[in-house]
Amino acid sequence: MKVCKHDGLVLAVLTRDEHCPPHVHVGPAEWSARFKFSFWHNSVCLWDVVPVRSKPSVKVLEGLRQALMKPAHLRKAREAWWSAIQTMCLEDLQWDVHLQEVVSSKARRAGAVNIQSASFDAVRYHAILRLKGQAESLEIGL
Structure with a gap:
């Protein structure tokens, strides 16, 4: 495309x-x-x-x-x-809550949470991350 x-x-x-x-x-x-x-x-x-x-x-x-x-x-x-x-390629990665960035799960950073799933809302132009142990999704406005 x-x-x-x-x-x-x-x-x-x-x-x-x-x-x-x-x-x-x-x-x-x-x-x-x-x-x-x-x-x-x-x-x-x-x-x-x-x-x-x-x-x-x-x-x-x-x-x-x-x-x-x-x-x-x-x-x-x-x-x-x-x-x-149909993927944002964030499987097996983590979200560093303090630095607000995606990191390798091998980095083992304090404050990093596993990304369980990720999707893209093209209408609202947001990335939506579902984080392990978090009740609410993290939405990133692009």
Whole structure:
């Protein structure tokens, strides 16, 4: 599903055989890049580029990252990912109550609570985390 276009390159969420973490694909025939995004914060980062020998310039990659970070484009990426994949990829992770962030369950931080399930409300544009031992869900407005 097309998310946006930047300098003639299409950023898209693929809808077949996809895997965590949430990401978009972009690239011409010479190279392919993936950018990770999240359902609990608004930053985007470059995941990888293949083949490395054909990697575009840092300026091109940063332009693509900035394009995806635009609120309308990030929203479209989240909606496309959720519609096709139906996961926020937060299984087996924890929510650090003090730092207000997702952490690895291997980190064993004091104040971190297991995420039992997570869903995305596209209408309200909220991530909803159900935390172990918590009566109420945690809602994160994006």
